[in-house]
Amino acid sequence: MSGLLKFITCGSVDDGKSTLIGHILYDSKLLYADQEKALVLDSKVGSRGGAIDYSLLLDGLMAEREQGITIDVAYRYFTTDKRSFIVADTPGHEEYTRNMAVGASFAQLSIILVDATQGVLVQTRRHSRICALMGIKHFVFAVNKMDLAGYSQERFEEIKKDIEELSEALKLQDVTVIPVSATEGDNVTQKSDNMPWYTGKALLDHLETVDVSEQEETSFYMPVQRVCRPNHEFRGFQGQVESGSVKEGQTIVTLPSRETATVKKLLVGSDSKKEAVAGQAVTIQLDKEVDVSRGCVLTDDEELPVVKSFTATFLWMDDENLAVGKEYLVKSSTKRIPGFVKKILYKIDVNTGEHIPADTVEKNEIAVCQVELTEKIVLDVFKHHKTLGELILIDRVSHMTSACGVVESVDTSEEKPYFEKDDIKIGGYIFEEFYFNLDNAMMTKADADNQTYHPGDVVPSEGDSFKYPDYFDIISVKAKAAVLIRDKKIQDIIKLEEYQFGGLPVLDERGFALTIKNQKELKEFLAEFEETEEKNLSEFHNKWSRFETYRKIVCTDNFWMI
Amino acid sequence: MSGLSHLDELEAEAIYIIREVAAECENPVMLYSIGKDSSVMLHLALKAFYPEKPPFPFLHVNTTWKFKEMIEFRDKTAKELGIEMLEYINEDGVKQGINPFDHGSAYTDIMKTQALKQALNKYGFTAAFGGGRRDEEKSRAKERIFSFRNESHAWDPKNQRPEMWKLYNTEINKGESIRVFPISNWTEKDIWQYIKRENIPIVPLYFAAERPVVERDGNLIMVDDDRMRLKPGEVVEKKKVRFRTLGCYPLTGGIESEADTLDQIIEETLSSVESERTSRVIDKDGGAASMEKRKREGYF
Numbered sequence: 001m002s003g004l005l006k007f008i009t010c011g012s013v014d015d016g017k018s019t020l021i022g023h024i025l026y027d028s029k030l031l032y033a034d035q036e037k038a039l040v041l042d043s044k045v046g047s048r049g050g051a052i053d054y055s056l057l058l059d060g061l062m063a064e065r066e067q068g069i070t071i072d073v074a075y076r077y078f079t080t081d082k083r084s085f086i087v088a089d090t091p092g093h094e095e096y097t098r099n100m101a102v103g104a105s106f107a108q109l110s111i112i113l114v115d116a117t118q119g120v121l122v123q124t125r126r127h128s129r130i131c132a133l134m135g136i137k138h139f140v141f142a143v144n145k146m147d148l149a150g151y152s153q154e155r156f157e158e159i160k161k162d163i164e165e166l167s168e169a170l171k172l173q174d175v176t177v178i179p180v181s182a183t184e185g186d187n188v189t190q191k192s193d194n195m196p197w198y199t200g201k202a203l204l205d206h207l208e209t210v211d212v213s214e215q216e217e218t219s220f221y222m223p224v225q226r227v228c229r230p231n232h233e234f235r236g237f238q239g240q241v242e243s244g245s246v247k248e249g250q251t252i253v254t255l256p257s258r259e260t261a262t263v264k265k266l267l268v269g270s271d272s273k274k275e276a277v278a279g280q281a282v283t284i285q286l287d288k289e290v291d292v293s294r295g296c297v298l299t300d301d302e303e304l305p306v307v308k309s310f311t312a313t314f315l316w317m318d319d320e321n322l323a324v325g326k327e328y329l330v331k332s333s334t335k336r337i338p339g340f341v342k343k344i345l346y347k348i349d350v351n352t353g354e355h356i357p358a359d360t361v362e363k364n365e366i367a368v369c370q371v372e373l374t375e376k377i378v379l380d381v382f383k384h385h386k387t388l389g390e391l392i393l394i395d396r397v398s399h400m401t402s403a404c405g406v407v408e409s410v411d412t413s414e415e416k417p418y419f420e421k422d423d424i425k426i427g428g429y430i431f432e433e434f435y436f437n438l439d440n441a442m443m444t445k446a447d448a449d450n451q452t453y454h455p456g457d458v459v460p461s462e463g464d465s466f467k468y469p470d471y472f473d474i475i476s477v478k479a480k481a482a483v484l485i486r487d488k489k490i491q492d493i494i495k496l497e498e499y500q501f502g503g504l505p506v507l508d509e510r511g512f513a514l515t516i517k518n519q520k521e522l523k524e525f526l527a528e529f530e531e532t533e534e535k536n537l538s539e540f541h542n543k544w545s546r547f548e549t550y551r552k553i554v555c556t557d558n559f560w561m562i
Numbered sequence: 563m564s565g566l567s568h569l570d571e572l573e574a575e576a577i578y579i580i581r582e583v584a585a586e587c588e589n590p591v592m593l594y595s596i597g598k599d600s601s602v603m604l605h606l607a608l609k610a611f612y613p614e615k616p617p618f619p620f621l622h623v624n625t626t627w628k629f630k631e632m633i634e635f636r637d638k639t640a641k642e643l644g645i646e647m648l649e650y651i652n653e654d655g656v657k658q659g660i661n662p663f664d665h666g667s668a669y670t671d672i673m674k675t676q677a678l679k680q681a682l683n684k685y686g687f688t689a690a691f692g693g694g695r696r697d698e699e700k701s702r703a704k705e706r707i708f709s710f711r712n713e714s715h716a717w718d719p720k721n722q723r724p725e726m727w728k729l730y731n732t733e734i735n736k737g738e739s740i741r742v743f744p745i746s747n748w749t750e751k752d753i754w755q756y757i758k759r760e761n762i763p764i765v766p767l768y769f770a771a772e773r774p775v776v777e778r779d780g781n782l783i784m785v786d787d788d789r790m791r792l793k794p795g796e797v798v799e800k801k802k803v804r805f806r807t808l809g810c811y812p813l814t815g816g817i818e819s820e821a822d823t824l825d826q827i828i829e830e831t832l833s834s835v836e837s838e839r840t841s842r843v844i845d846k847d848g849g850a851a852s853m854e855k856r857k858r859e860g861y862f
């Protein structure tokens with residue numbers, strides 16, 4: 001069994017979370033003498049009329065002590081003879097739900113307090129749901145204030161039944177229910193004489209002995225944090241092994257570039273090692289040059305998904321509502337890229353679990369959404385690969401962490417090409433709209449109907465933000481192909497080497513006009529592209545392409561409609 | 563997690579955080595206070611980037627009242643490791659003769675808080691690592707690992723960004739900065755056990771030795787140089803003392819101790835009945851919430 005247990009306490013306001021932890025620390029003689037003295041002094045001016053107010057041990061912020069509530073999560077560290085603990089005491093107010101979620105994302109076990117005089121409340125359900133969402137597998141429901149309920153077994157059984165129903169609905173795995181009184185100390189660190197009918201363990205005893213070892217993910221993977229290049233001879237990839245193990249001499253695959261290489265040297269911290277295991281910070285040197293940078297993944301599992309779109313359950317944490325179509329920064333493992341919510345599938349009622357259709361999501365609400373990224377990244381379902389399934393959305397203007405989420409499913413289908421004939425496939429976004437959001441001064445490109453066009457098909461010639469001629473050519477240097485549009489119809493799709501300038505307007509696959517006016521300029525254009533390096537691409541495009549010839553940007557404030 | 567020990571887990575977490583900052587933040591710096599926590603932080607930074615040197619400088623904000631042995635240790639360490647060590651002194655404060663005897667909490671504000679702000683502004687650092695731990699003090703227990711500061715370096719404890727899993731959001735606006743605490747989850751005991759395990763050099767003041775001290779308000783203050791002002795009735799005595807935390811010598815209380823090996827220090831720490839900050843005179847100034855007040859004003 002692991003020597004360390006990370007747990008949280010949560011539940012509704014005034015259910016006694018801070019008091020419970022304060023009592024454990026106090027009873028276990030885990031306070032230093034000066035802290036105990038300060039506690040007694042502070043309690044004299046507090047709300048318990050001079051009796052020791054254990055919550056003062058945790059509510060450390062001035063505003064918290066003034067208002068007598070917990071605003072933010074507090075971390076405490078203690079050790080008993082049997083185990084080391086880190087406990088995050090979380091706030092009960094709905095307003096501070098996101099701070100509760102912070103604690104939940106870090107914990108292996110959750111103690112959810114239920115006031116025996118109140119029973120299971122909306123906030124109890126909300127917190128249980130968030131704990132389950134964040135991946136917590138072990139739950140203790142502490143039915144508190146049993147002293148105020150006359151230590152009644154009947155009352156306890158009544159509440160226990162509700163808890164069992166809730167656990168079933170949320171598919172909670174390991175659930176223990178304990179009757180306690182945090183202020184009086186019943187069943188906190190010692191079995192209580194007041195409730196002889198309770199035959200289970202006292203809370204601390206349970207915490208000391210509960211087995212939280214996880215079924216480990218087996219394959220090796222490591223998201224790259226940074227590339228270490230102290231000199232020309234050494235190039236190492238630094239990161240944390242997230243699962244499995246890696247050995248010197250082992251063959252691994254790089255993602256998304258899908259190159260195979262062998263581990264030449266392995267460092268754990270600054271020590272050279274033959275093997276490294278999950279949880280360790282390592283530096284991996286490979287036997288050859290590979291296309292890997294921050295955000296890529298080294299793995300022995302070739303099957304890890306590399307995707308652009310996925311579905312995730314989000315907890316919204318920002319005062320500003322979720323806007324469909326708005327660009328956010330998505331951070332997943334060590335990758336940070338722009339992306340947007342394409343569609344809100346539904347919101348989840350925290351109380352009933354009901355699915356509710358929605359066009360926006362407010363703070364503290366949970367919703368299942370489809371997300372689209374600007375490029376493919378290594379990402380997987382949270383239940384399969386925890387680290388690859390966690391993500392946050394960052395607002396690009398306020399920089400707020402707007403939401404956290406877990407991936408439910410990934411879309412591994414290949415991207416549909418825009419134009420296709422035999423093995424020629426052309427991408428781009430020539431029939432997509434460019435919108436300007438007046439609210440946040442951001443540009444967004446909206447997907448059209450995601451159609452693939454073949455020779456003979458009629459193509460759109462006019463949209464909100466584009467108007468194309470009836471006769472023109474599209475050339476894609478990326479796909480090395482050209483599309484011939486004649487009378488709004490695709491006459492043919494050909495290889496670029498077969499293409500000849502025919503006097504018609506030439507556009508690229510984005511719908512930008514190219515300033516090519518004769519065969520000579522076409523050749524110059526192609527030759528220049530061949531010589532252009534990746535980092536100078538914008539210069540190349542600025543020279544040859546004109547956005548405004550056939551396109552414009554239109555304003556909109558109805559982003560959720562897109 | 564697999565068979566990693568408690569210390570292994572803490573070490574890996576800290577290294578992960580330090581690497582994230584180096585990868586995502588524009589202009590990071592590591593605050594170096596010469597104390598044991600700083601020694602651990604420096605050690606972690608060396609490990610995190612090996613075989614590369616840490617890709618950021620270290621900064622010591624010097625109040626000019628540090629123990630002599632601390633400054634010697636700092637200079638020796640920087641030279642041996644070949645790291646970039648910046649020193650910043652609030653020269654205005656020096657000119658005004660600000661000192662810990664006459665100016666009380668104004669001294670801390672001018673020579674520490676203001677000096678730190680000046681230094682961060684001078685170099686335009688966007689992220690500063692600190693060795694703060696959540697077990698030290700109640701408002702620290704509430705602080706995120708990535709803690710944001712506005713243009714005037716103030717902390718807003720009621721409005722902290724959510725910090726989920728280990729997905730740190732390092733986005734800031736111009737003028738804002740982040741304080742990063744990679745050893746947030748370490749306790750004093752962890753620090754000592756790690757120092758022992760990794761054989762990390764620390765300032766000799768942590769070990770008990772005969773030192774000249776005076777007793778003042780229940781604290782044993784070391785007479786480190788002739789700037790120490792004695793009050794009437796105070797006598798300088800030789801006592802075997804050591805220090806649990808290090809700072810400005812007139813504000814740091816020593817404890818009488820026989821512990822002159824790491825094992826003895828660890829044993830003393832484990833059985834101690836006083837938390838370590840009681841020996842730091844500065845924290846008691848202003849009551850239960852004084853640390854939070856200072857942090858709101860920009861103190862580390």
